[in-house]
Amino acid sequence: MSKQINKVAITGGTHGNELTGVYLINKYKKNPDLVKRDSFQTIFMHTNVGAMQKCTRYVDKDLNRTFIKKDLANPEKYCYEDVLAKNINEKLGPKGAEKTAVDFIVDLHSTTSDMGLSIVIDNDSELTWQIASYLKEKEPNLHIFRWKGDTKEVSFVNSITKDGFAIEVGPIPQGVLRADLFFETEKLVGHILDYFEKLNTNQLNKTYKTLEIYDHVKLLDFPRGEDGEICATVHPNLQDNGYYKLSKGDPLFITLEGEVINYDENDEMYALFINEAAYYEKGFAMCLTEKKSISL
Amino acid sequence: MSKQINKVAITGGTHGNELTGVYLINKYKKNPDLVKRDSFQTIFMHTNVGAMQKCTRYVDKDLNRTFIKKDLANPEKYCYEDVLAKNINEKLGPKGAEKTAVDFIVDLHSTTSDMGLSIVIDNDSELTWQIASYLKEKEPNLHIFRWKGDTKEVSFVNSITKDGFAIEVGPIPQGVLRADLFFETEKLVGHILDYFEKLNTNQLNKTYKTLEIYDHVKLLDFPRGEDGEICATVHPNLQDNGYYKLSKGDPLFITLEGEVINYDENDEMYALFINEAAYYEKGFAMCLTEKKSISL
Numbered sequence: 001m002s003k004q005i006n007k008v009a010i011t012g013g014t015h016g017n018e019l020t021g022v023y024l025i026n027k028y029k030k031n032p033d034l035v036k037r038d039s040f041q042t043i044f045m046h047t048n049v050g051a052m053q054k055c056t057r058y059v060d061k062d063l064n065r066t067f068i069k070k071d072l073a074n075p076e077k078y079c080y081e082d083v084l085a086k087n088i089n090e091k092l093g094p095k096g097a098e099k100t101a102v103d104f105i106v107d108l109h110s111t112t113s114d115m116g117l118s119i120v121i122d123n124d125s126e127l128t129w130q131i132a133s134y135l136k137e138k139e140p141n142l143h144i145f146r147w148k149g150d151t152k153e154v155s156f157v158n159s160i161t162k163d164g165f166a167i168e169v170g171p172i173p174q175g176v177l178r179a180d181l182f183f184e185t186e187k188l189v190g191h192i193l194d195y196f197e198k199l200n201t202n203q204l205n206k207t208y209k210t211l212e213i214y215d216h217v218k219l220l221d222f223p224r225g226e227d228g229e230i231c232a233t234v235h236p237n238l239q240d241n242g243y244y245k246l247s248k249g250d251p252l253f254i255t256l257e258g259e260v261i262n263y264d265e266n267d268e269m270y271a272l273f274i275n276e277a278a279y280y281e282k283g284f285a286m287c288l289t290e291k292k293s294i295s296l
Numbered sequence: 297m298s299k300q301i302n303k304v305a306i307t308g309g310t311h312g313n314e315l316t317g318v319y320l321i322n323k324y325k326k327n328p329d330l331v332k333r334d335s336f337q338t339i340f341m342h343t344n345v346g347a348m349q350k351c352t353r354y355v356d357k358d359l360n361r362t363f364i365k366k367d368l369a370n371p372e373k374y375c376y377e378d379v380l381a382k383n384i385n386e387k388l389g390p391k392g393a394e395k396t397a398v399d400f401i402v403d404l405h406s407t408t409s410d411m412g413l414s415i416v417i418d419n420d421s422e423l424t425w426q427i428a429s430y431l432k433e434k435e436p437n438l439h440i441f442r443w444k445g446d447t448k449e450v451s452f453v454n455s456i457t458k459d460g461f462a463i464e465v466g467p468i469p470q471g472v473l474r475a476d477l478f479f480e481t482e483k484l485v486g487h488i489l490d491y492f493e494k495l496n497t498n499q500l501n502k503t504y505k506t507l508e509i510y511d512h513v514k515l516l517d518f519p520r521g522e523d524g525e526i527c528a529t530v531h532p533n534l535q536d537n538g539y540y541k542l543s544k545g546d547p548l549f550i551t552l553e554g555e556v557i558n559y560d561e562n563d564e565m566y567a568l569f570i571n572e573a574a575y576y577e578k579g580f581a582m583c584l585t586e587k588k589s590i591s592l
Contacts, residue, residue: 026525027552055577056352112469173408173469175573177529179550229322233473254475256323277471281351 003127005103005196009092010035010044010189012108014064014157015278016051017174020182021108024189037193039200043102047088047157050080055175057278064107064166067155069096093160105164106192107157108185110172113276113286114242117184118143120166122154127163129296131195133208138191143243145272145289148216171240174277208296214243214270214289222285223253223261231255234275234285244271246288253285299423301399301492305388306331306340306485308404310360310453311574312347313470316481317404323482333489335496339398343384343453346376351471353574360403360462363451365392389456401454402488404481406474407466408573409582410538413480414439416462418450423459425592427491429504434487439539441568441585444512467536470573508589510539510566515580519549519557527551530571530581540567542584549581 010028012021028035028044035042046052050059060079071077072089089095092102104127109120117139121128136142145168147154158164167188169181198204223232232253238244246252246263253261263269269288273279306324308317324331324340331338342348346355356375367373368385385391388398400423405416413435417424432438441464443450454460463484465477494500519528531547534540542548542559549557559565565584569575 023526023529023552031553112472171469173467173472173573175470175576176408176571177526178535178571179529180532180535182529182552183554230319230473233319233475233478236476239474239476256319256478257327258479275472275474277469280471 003103003199005040005200007041007043007102008104008106008193008196009102010042010106010108011047011088011157012044013046013048013052014107015057015062015109016048016053016059017055017057018108018110018172019175019177020110020169020172020185022046022052023177023182024108024186027186035189035193037197039197040103042193045091047107048081048084050084057174062278064109064157065151065155067095067157067159068151068153088157089160095160100161102161103163104196105158105161106189107164107166108189109166109168110178110181111168111170111273111276112173112278113170113272113274114240115145115168115170115272116143116242117141117181117188118145118168119188120145120147120168122147122149122156122159122165123162125162126296128165129211130208131192132165133211133296134195134204135188135191136211137208139188142188143272144211144213145287146213146215170242170276210293210295212291212293214272215292215294217267217269217288217290219284220271220286220288221283222280223255230280232259232261235260238271238274238286242272242274243291244274245269246271299399299495301336301496303337303339303398304400304402304489304492305398306338306402306404307343307384307453308340309342309344309348310403311353311358311405312344312349312355313351313353314404314406314468315471315473316406316465316468316478318342318348319473319478320404320482320485331485331489333493335493336399338489341387343403344377344380346380353470358574360405360453361447361451363391363453363455364447364449384453385456391456396457398457399459400492401457401460402485403453403460403462404485405462405464406468406477407464407569408469409466409568409570410536411441411464411466411568412439412538413437413477413484414441414464415484416441416443416464418443418445418452418455418461419458421458422592424461425507426504427488428461429507429592430491431484431487432507433504435484438484439568440507440509441583442509442511442590466538466572504592506589506591508587510568510585511588511590513563513565513584513586516567516582516584517579518576518581519551526576528555528557531556534567534570534582538568538570539587540570541565542567
């Protein structure tokens, strides 16, 4: 690839109760040299300070579903996260422009589900997939999840730029700083910046051709009663097992009364984002994915 | 003991994002026979519906630190949880009375720390300690923690009555319903009710004399910088290890820069409530306790 990277943004605190990103940005503020590379500029920022101060996911609505082009241009969208999104979009974007203020966004997240070290990609741009492959080579325990979304338009922070992705690490309860995954996230960010440095200085001697990923198939909700209340939760087999392989007949949920509900589809799937706290209100208990090797 | 139990309260949702109690009360609402016993009445209630609806610990302040006698009588205390506390105190108490509306309160909690199945006791009443011993016999994996508090007056929900305690189970992220610990909590509540039934019908043929407990010594905060911000989190050795035995020189915290801070006291202690999300704002990273056998 001949692309030159001029400016990279590392964003954290998009969800104010996901402390890995909050504290990694704090660390960069104290030690900016950690993200300095010779051939490009790195900026870093807390994206949702209001939510961080309350230690909640958001103040009014999920910032990481707010980067919708027509909303960013709509003056009647004015809740806290609407305003934040417009502000961030001006700094890093604007979304949809041929030339954006930064070339790449890495948005830092954590999850209560057992996702290990993972990245979530929502675009098909060449650079993003090449860097994902490079990261997988550097960190073989990295999982790559291609997200197809719960909204029509991908509206993540990192969707402002054509290239970018979110880092997701877990399991981490909301409001907790967990040392091991903090340092793993930091190391991964280091690899990302090293990649850009190598790209800019023509030190990359390899183009990746294939990559193993978890490919989004669908979102699965909890079983709910007539009142809309959850009446079952994920079965213990799945609880601490990220990327769980589901075959027909496997236990999937267990009701509050102890009745097991099995997975009843013919297709084998891998379940991830299992029992993520923030997804209760969104109406899903897990994502079902296909594990596959894709051509780049 | 000759005490007769007439009425028992099981309370859940005191912290609105601790879903074990929220959903166990939901289950009892659907199946009240589960907590019915012949010789006494069991009532069950959600204590903080406002916080439950927001899926937050509290609306204005921690309800489980709000049962302070002079505040309950103070008309100038009127925030959401102040009002709730007065309301609950009228239903179940009043606190400090010789005769309260219920004889025993079991308040249901969960924690992000690895506390397993545990009960937290803050009083020295005979019945409470006898039942704790009975529960330990029934569930040998149960841990008993004697709490000496972060407030002058114990101000938990269960402090309304002379007898009672909180059940704490973990690790569970806030906002997550975890099947295994849900059913363990339910089973423990069943044992408690069975105990009262046996007590009332003279079927208890044993008085317990000693009990192994974790006895509160002190609360330990995270290391913080001059700005008051956390600059280290718990060391990975402690992260997933409830009731961790600390000896002088053991790793305790790790700074964001990776520097290990050791436990530097001569006394051996057991750490529990390690890295509980809700305690960040209270200013403690863990409780240090002594493991001991006490005479009853």
